[in-house]
Amino acid sequence: MTHDHDLVLKPTTAQTEAALNPPPGRNGGDLVVETLAGLGTTTVFGLPGQHALGMFDALRRSDLRYIGLRVENNAGFAADAYGRVTGEAAPLLLSTGPGALTSLAALQEAAAASAPVLAISSQVPTAGLGGGRHGYLHELPDQQASFRGVVKSVHTVRTQSQIPSAIADAWKSALTAPHGPVWVEIPQDVLMAETPIPVVTGGDAFPEELLPRPELTALAAHLLSNAERPAIIAGGGVVRSDASGKLRALAERLQAPVVTTFGGKGAFPWTHPLSLQSWLEDRHMTDFLEEADVLLVVGSGLGELSSNYHTFKPRGRIIQVEADLGKLESNHPALGIHADARLALQALLETMPTATREDETAGDRVRGVLDRVRERIDGQQLDLEQGLLGSIRAALPSRSPSFWDMTILSYWAWSAFDPRGANTMHSAQGAGGLGYAFPAALGAAVADPTYPVLAVSGDGGALYGIAELATARQYDLNVTWLIVDDGGYGILREYMTDAFGAATGTELARPDFVALAESFGVPGVRTSAETLETDLAKALAEPGPSVVVLPAVLRMFAGTHLD
Numbered sequence: 042m043t044h045d046h047d048l049v050l051k052p053t054t055a056q057t058e059a060a061l062n063p064p065p066g067r068n069g070g071d072l073v074v075e076t077l078a079g080l081g082t083t084t085v086f087g088l089p090g091q092h093a094l095g096m097f098d099a100l101r102r103s104d105l106r107y108i109g110l111r112v113e114n115n116a117g118f119a120a121d122a123y124g125r126v127t128g129e130a131a132p133l134l135l136s137t138g139p140g141a142l143t144s145l146a147a148l149q150e151a152a153a154a155s156a157p158v159l160a161i162s163s164q165v166p167t168a169g170l171g172g173g174r175h176g177y178l179h180e181l182p183d184q185q186a187s188f189r190g191v192v193k194s195v196h197t198v199r200t201q202s203q204i205p206s207a208i209a210d211a212w213k214s215a216l217t218a219p220h221g222p223v224w225v226e227i228p229q230d231v232l233m234a235e236t237p238i239p240v241v242t243g244g245d246a247f248p249e250e251l252l253p254r255p256e257l258t259a260l261a262a263h264l265l266s267n268a269e270r271p272a273i274i275a276g277g278g279v280v281r282s283d284a285s286g287k288l289r290a291l292a293e294r295l296q297a298p299v300v301t302t303f304g305g306k307g308a309f310p311w312t313h314p315l316s317l318q319s320w321l322e323d324r325h326m327t328d329f330l331e332e333a334d335v336l337l338v339v340g341s342g343l344g345e346l347s348s349n350y351h352t353f354k355p356r357g358r359i360i361q362v363e364a365d366l367g368k369l370e371s372n373h374p375a376l377g378i379h380a381d382a383r384l385a386l387q388a389l390l391e392t393m394p395t396a397t398r399e400d401e402t403a404g405d406r407v408r409g410v411l412d413r414v415r416e417r418i419d420g421q422q423l424d425l426e427q428g429l430l431g432s433i434r435a436a437l438p439s440r441s442p443s444f445w446d447m448t449i450l451s452y453w454a455w456s457a458f459d460p461r462g463a464n465t466m467h468s469a470q471g472a473g474g475l476g477y478a479f480p481a482a483l484g485a486a487v488a489d490p491t492y493p494v495l496a497v498s499g500d501g502g503a504l505y506g507i508a509e510l511a512t513a514r515q516y517d518l519n520v521t522w523l524i525v526d527d528g529g530y531g532i533l534r535e536y537m538t539d540a541f542g543a544a545t546g547t548e549l550a551r552p553d554f555v556a557l558a559e560s561f562g563v564p565g566v567r568t569s570a571e572t573l574e575t576d577l578a579k580a581l582a583e584p585g586p587s588v589v590v591l592p593a594v595l596r597m598f599a600g601t602h603l604d
Contacts (some may be wrong), residue, residue: 050447068097068234070141071099071240072101072204074099074105076210078103079243080209080212082129082130082132082324083106084105084267085133086107086109086123087107088113089134091179092138095233096227096232097134108153108484109511111508114476115143115479116346117144118131118480118481119483119484120147120160120376120484122444122481122483122485122488123484123485124215125281127488128281128283129216130158130211131140132159132160133159134162135160136163137162137163137180137184138181142187145188145191146476148160150469150471152221152472155220155277155365156222158221160220160223164184165177165178165180166228169228183374193221193222194211195223198224198228198231200231200387201231201236201238205243209236210246211225213248216248252388253385253388254378257378258378258388261301261337261392264360265360268295268297271336272329272330272336273288273292273297273298273299273300273339274336274338275300276339276347278339281300281340283384283464291386292309292315293315294390294398297315298315298316298317300317300321303346303468305340306458307464307466311461318457319455320414321347321456322349322455322600322601323346326349329410334358335358335359337360338359340363341363342363349601359373362382363377363378363380419597426450429591430453433497433523436574438493439462440492444479444482444485444495444497445478446479447469447474447532451470452597453598469481476498478497478498478522479498479509479520480509480512481496482496483509485569486518486520492517495521496522496523497523499527499530500524500526500527500528507557509559510586510588513586517584519584520587521588522588522589525595526593528549528594529549533547564583565590567591568591569592576589577589
């Protein structure tokens with residue numbers, strides 16, 4: 042009897058000849074880039090450093106496209122966006138110690154957003170591993186310990202023969218649901234030494250499928266089919282698993298209203314009759330969801346932002362589909378289904394009755410709650426903020442992706458911006474770090490140059506990424522950067538003023554952003570609320586990078602979680 046694992050592919054004569062006579066002048070770094078190419082990689086991001094030079098020298102002998110950024114954290118954000126847009130594990134090449142550690146905030150965001158990033162870092166020479174204080178440059182007692190609590194998996198290489206397997210294992214880990222960043226570290230001497238190992242030709246590393254348990258989907262299908270007031274919360278897991286089509290089919294069959302989390306923007310059509318859009322920070326929406334007798338939560342852990350700051354108190358039965366086992370039932374008791382969102386939704390569609398559930402009131406109830414939300418917002422005299430979002434939506438081509446930093450206009454966009462498609466709107470709301478938007482937009486432009494990309498930052502967040510104007514110009518990336526300049530950390534100013542009556546540490550001296558952009562050879566323009574749509578549309582239509590600066594002090598709509 043022959044089993045699949047007994048089948049071994051025999052090398053061809055040509056492969057045997059190539060293995061016996063590998064080309065000269067290769068080092069451990071060549072094994073890295075050859076493995077990446079074998080796995081299907083076309084593009085890598087990173088920043089060179091002394092210990093990592095073996096990898097970067099090997100790039101010269103490969104067909105991989107290298108995109109070098111100016112700060113490791115920004116390179117991580119670019120790789121994060123590339124992974125979100127393509128669904129591939131984006132390689133991030135880094136050096137030891139300070140270079141590696143500078144990427145931590147970006148890797149935390151990738152972990153929170155389930156973005157597949159394959160970080161490969163150098164290490165001190167092999168003799169320095171083990172925690173002794175040898176005095177090597179960039180030495181850390183235990184470098185991987187700094188990453189273990191952030192990434193999905195850590196892989197340490199000690200010999201050249203381990204490189205292909207370690208990278209393939211990491212690749213598989215990054216792309217197994219839930220997607221996420223992984224960490225591989227390789228000592229300097231292993232990367233630099235000439236290698237006798239043949240050229241890496243095999244590269245298949247298939248991620249494991251996270252299937253739902255059939256008895257659980259059977260019960261979930263029964264509960265949903267017999268619900269009187271079903272509702273759905275769709276999170277980022279729907280977007281990452283490319284399951285928006287299956288979500289729509291299920292919602293229409295159930296006649297279940299759907300609200301998307303901020304990380305799940307675009308998982309459900311914004312103008313669909315069953316769409317509750319994304320107004321999760323509103324008590325009217327919270328009340329509506331609490332009234333559902335069966336609530337299906339797909340690809341969300343119902344964390345702070347998705348639960349109106351933990352004021353959400355559901356009264357009905359919850360069914361939670363989540364690929365991250367740590368998030369399953371972590372905030373609310375539920376029928377927990379540990380599975381990839383796409384596979385779980387498909388199982389539910391196959392299990393429940395095919396006839397559309399009759400509920401002529403679903404659309405009316407959706408319009409009713411959205412009308413109440415709109416009435417509350419309109420009563421706060423926030424026409425400027427709503428008008429700016431309207432101008433951006435009108436100027437941005439429908440299929441263009443947008444990337445939003447942690448700034449007031451982005452907080453508005455989480456709730457009020459129509460993304461017009463799945464996987465087109467991204468922000469740093471997973472981990473909440475500043476500086477995400479512009480370098481992430483650069484990564485998206487590398488992934489797909491077909492459409493212009495928009496980045497939105499405040500002046501405070503923009504200063505984290507100014508150096509990447511050089512990257513945008515060097516690679517002529519088609520990104521327009523909208524900088525809302527209010528002279529400080531606007532949202533923190535508002536939070537502190539509301540809480541303490543005054544703000545501390547929020548006011549910033551800042552440059553002339555237009556002149557600064559032009560010093561990099563990037564065209565810039567200063568706009569206003571009245572001319573934003575025209576100026577932004579013009580900038581997006583021109584190839585290459587551009588900067589649009591909007592001087593404006595914005596306000597956030599009043600939250601309801603403190604009522």
